[in-house]
Amino acid sequence: MNISTVFSADGALGKAISGFQPRDEQTMMAENVHQAIKEQSQLVVEAGTGTGKTFAYLAPALLSGKKTIVSTGSKNLQEQLFHRDLPLMKDALGFTGRIALLKGRANYLCLDRLSRQIVESHGHHSDPQLLTQLVKVRSWSSSTKSGDLGECEDLAEDSRIIPDITSNNENCLGKECPSFGDCFVFKARNKALEADLVVVNHHLFLADMAVKETGFGELLPEAEVFIFDEAHQIPDIASQYFGQSISSKQIADLAKDIEIGYRTEAKDMRQLQKVADKLVSSASEMRISLGEPGFRGNWRDALKNQKLQREMERLQDALQLCRDVLK
Structure with missing residues (x-):
């Protein structure tokens, strides 16, 4: 099927969408996307609102017959693409392949x-x-x-x-989990592995690049075509994933999991409760010693503060004790 024909007044889209009007910019973008897929080259497109960018990249992607990952800037865009735009394009083009929606594990x-x-x-x-x-x-x-x-x-x-x-990388039990056979994350990823086109978002795509998660093997399937919608957001999101961070909330979550383990599985291990309490108090003291919420600065400079140094040591001791007791 010729790309310019798809976007003509009496082409596939004209028949599927009432009132469809051909737009030169949309057709030109679709032809360029088609060319880039064919030549396995890169293409960056900047186009104004109302150009019809979504259809201009979806049509050549679906017609290419190649495994494609489309990454959007947000979950809302992801859902709109999957539930509204893709079904319309599938019908218009008579596409019979499989499509899948994949979100980060915190959504399942x-x-x-x-x-x-x-x-x-x-x-x-x-x-x-x-x-x-x-x-x-x-x-x-x-x-x-x-x-x-x-x-x-x-x-x-x-x-x-x-x-x-919901689970995260730290607390997911992977194949050891008693509910692994019914795991929604596992099912969603399997569906994505088998699909011809997968809709993800930038957070998920970059998280996968930064760390291939354990317990499930690769998160995103290998693909031949990658399309980033709202690509201007990528640098900011990438900086979150290619750096390392720790927060008092992460430590509080760990303490909560230890406490639940003590109350449900290991009721004879009173020490677990003490460890959890010590983690929470040392993390909150450390948080207070950093000063105002939202404070930003150089970590090396911050560590020159002796109170912060002491709280840092307390937190490291609490984490070491936690490790020893859990062992």
Whole structure:
């Protein structure tokens, strides 16, 4: 199928979209994308609003017959592309290949962590509101196919329980997990590996480049064509993934997991509770000694402050004790 014909008034798009008007810029962009795919070369396109960029890169990508990854600037764009633009283009072009949507693991329900949280939330100092949310999620979990929490209508986007019922690199048990056979992250990644076109976002793409996650092998499938929509956002996002960081929240999350382990699996190990408490207090003292929230500066200069040095040592001692006890 000729690219310029697709974008003509009586071409594939004209037949599929009522009121479709051919635009020279859109056709020119589509032809350039087609050429770049054919020659395996790079192409950067800057085009104004209303050019119809999405269709201009989707048509040549779908017609190329090559495995393609499309990366968007945000999750909202990702969903719009997958649920609205792609189905329309598939129908217009008669594309019969498989397409998949893949998000970062923090978007998918972790069944193992959900069941642990439900056990934990029946404790003596639990928040009844959170328990209600957990019960709603559990009921939704039996009907969902994707496990994508964005599809759970009973759960607010900023709900406090989300970090507790999703997994991250540090706490995922991989193949050791009792729920591994039903794991939504694993299923979504398998689907992506088998698809002809996968829609991801820049965060996920760069996270995959920065660290190939353990437990699942590669996160993104190998592809022949890579398309970055809103590519101007990439430098800022890349700097987050190719640096190293640690936060008091990460340490608090570790302490919480240790505490749940103590209450559910290892009730005879009182030492675990002490370790968790020490981690939380030393991390918060360290946080306070850094001064105002939002403070930015050179770490070497900050370390010249003796109070900060002491708190740093306390935190390192707490982490070492934690390591020894967990061993």
